[in-house]
Amino acid sequence: MTLSAIVTVPTSLTAADFTAPIAGEPALVRAVRAVRRVAPVSVVVAEGLMGAAAECLAAHGLRDVPVHTAPGLPAEGDAILVHDVRYPLAPAELAARVAAALPDHDVVIPILTMTDSVKSVAAEGIVLGNVDRSELVTAQYPRGYSSAVLAGFAPDDLPALLSAGLNVGTVDGDPNAFAVDLAHDRELLEAIVSAG
Numbered sequence: 001m002t003l004s005a006i007v008t009v010p011t012s013l014t015a016a017d018f019t020a021p022i023a024g025e026p027a028l029v030r031a032v033r034a035v036r037r038v039a040p041v042s043v044v045v046a047e048g049l050m051g052a053a054a055e056c057l058a059a060h061g062l063r064d065v066p067v068h069t070a071p072g073l074p075a076e077g078d079a080i081l082v083h084d085v086r087y088p089l090a091p092a093e094l095a096a097r098v099a100a101a102l103p104d105h106d107v108v109i110p111i112l113t114m115t116d117s118v119k120s121v122a123a124e125g126i127v128l129g130n131v132d133r134s135e136l137v138t139a140q141y142p143r144g145y146s147s148a149v150l151a152g153f154a155p156d157d158l159p160a161l162l163s164a165g166l167n168v169g170t171v172d173g174d175p176n177a178f179a180v181d182l183a184h185d186r187e188l189l190e191a192i193v194s195a196g
Contacts, residue, residue, distance in 0.1 A: 001077075001078045001079055001102065001103050002076070002077035002078050002079070003038065003039040003077050003078070003079050003080070003081065003099055003102070004039050004040050004041070004042075004076050004077045004079075004080055004081070005035040005036070005038065005039040005040065005041040005042075005080065005081040005082075005083065005095075005142070006041065006042055006043070006044055006080060006081070006082050006083070007028065007031045007032050007035065007041060007042075007043045007044070007083045007084075007085055008043075008044050008070075008082060008083070008084055008085065008155075009028065009043065009044065009045040009046070009049060009053065009070075009085045010084070010085075010086065011046045011070060013049075013085070013086075013182060013183075014183070015049055015052035015053075016183075017182035017183050018052075018053070018056070018085050018182060019052055019053075019055075019056040020182075020186065022088060022186060022189045022190060022193060023189070023190050023193035023194060025060065026056055026060070027085050027086070027088035027182055028043065028053060028056050028057065028085055029056065029057065029060045029062065030088040030089065031083050031084070031085045031087065031088055031090070032057065032062055032065055033062075033092065034083060034090050034091060034092050034094070034095050034142065035081050035083050035092070035095045035142055036062075036065075037092045037095070037096070038081060038092070038095045038096055038099045039077075039081055039099065041065055042065060042066040042067070042068055043057070043065060043066070043067045043068070044067075044068050044069070044070050045067060045068075045069065045070060046069065046070055047069040047070075050067050050069060053067045054067045077147065078146065078147055079099075079102045079103075079144060079145065079146055079147065080144070080145050080146075080147060080150050081095060081098060081099060081142045081143070081144050082141070082142060082143050082144075082145060082150070082155045083095070083141050083142035083143075084141040084142075084156075084179070085182070086141075086179050086180055086181075086182060087140060087141040087142075087177050087178065087179055087180070088180065088182070088189065089176040089177065089178070089180075089189065089192060089193070090140065090141060090142060090174060090176065090177035091174055091176060091177070093174070094110055094140070094142065094171075094173065094174045094177055095142050097110065097171040097172065098110055098142055098143065098144040098171055099144060100171075101144065101169050101171050102144040102146075104167075104169060105144070105146075105167050105168060105169035106145070106146050106148075106149045106166040106167045106168065107143070107144065107145055107146070107149055107161055107166055107167070107168045107169070108143065108144035108145075108168075108169045108170070108171060109139050109140070109143050109144075109158070109168065109169075109170050109171075110139070110140040110141070110142070110143070110170070110171050110172065110173040110174070110177060111137040111138065111139055111140065111170045111171075111172075111173050112137060112138050112140065112172075112173035112174075112175065112177075113133075113136075113137055114133040114136035114137060114138060115133075116133075117130065118130065118131040118133055118136065119131065137170075138173070138178075139158060140173045140174070140177040140178070140179075141177065141179075143155060149161070149166060176192065
């Protein structure tokens with residue numbers, strides 16, 4: 001199986017969101033390094049952000065990482081790891097777990113069991129009660145896909161993937177592989193990285 005990786009930068013982000021340092025390394029650099037150990041990686045951004053992404057990568061010794069414009073995922077190989085820059089603390093070990101499970105599945109998603117209290121709320125804002133968490137998980141990135149699946153589905157469209165009868169596997173997620181708002185959660189990320 002040949003494997004490649006893509007780091008996506010959602011069009012809703014600004015250059016400052018993914019290039020500003022988080023304890024010395026921007027979110028884009030952290031995301032690229034998390035998957036680069038497992039597979040050759042490229043970055044996909046909106047056209048107006050290509051320059052900022054390329055400059056950021058070059059400034060951190062990653063000049064060789066190609067930057068492409070969205071839409072489209074320019075990956076090569078039988079399988080593709082897709083990482084999202086909004087999960088900047090996802091470790092390389094998580095990417096390795098996803099990659100190891102890919103030969104046996106069409107899609108591989110890292111998950112964590114739900115630990116937060118989940119409530120059911122009526123339209124008026126009235127709390128109706130607790131939701132049973134025993135069957136709830138949080139889905140994380142990076143995720144793995146066969147090339148054929150990725151050609152036919154958006155990588156973040158889990159409902160479509162799950163309803164298509166595909167062989168979807170899961171691997172243990174990581175407590176640090178959570179989604180963040182890069183514009184507002186920088187202090188939280190700095191504290192987590194500093195705490196080690």
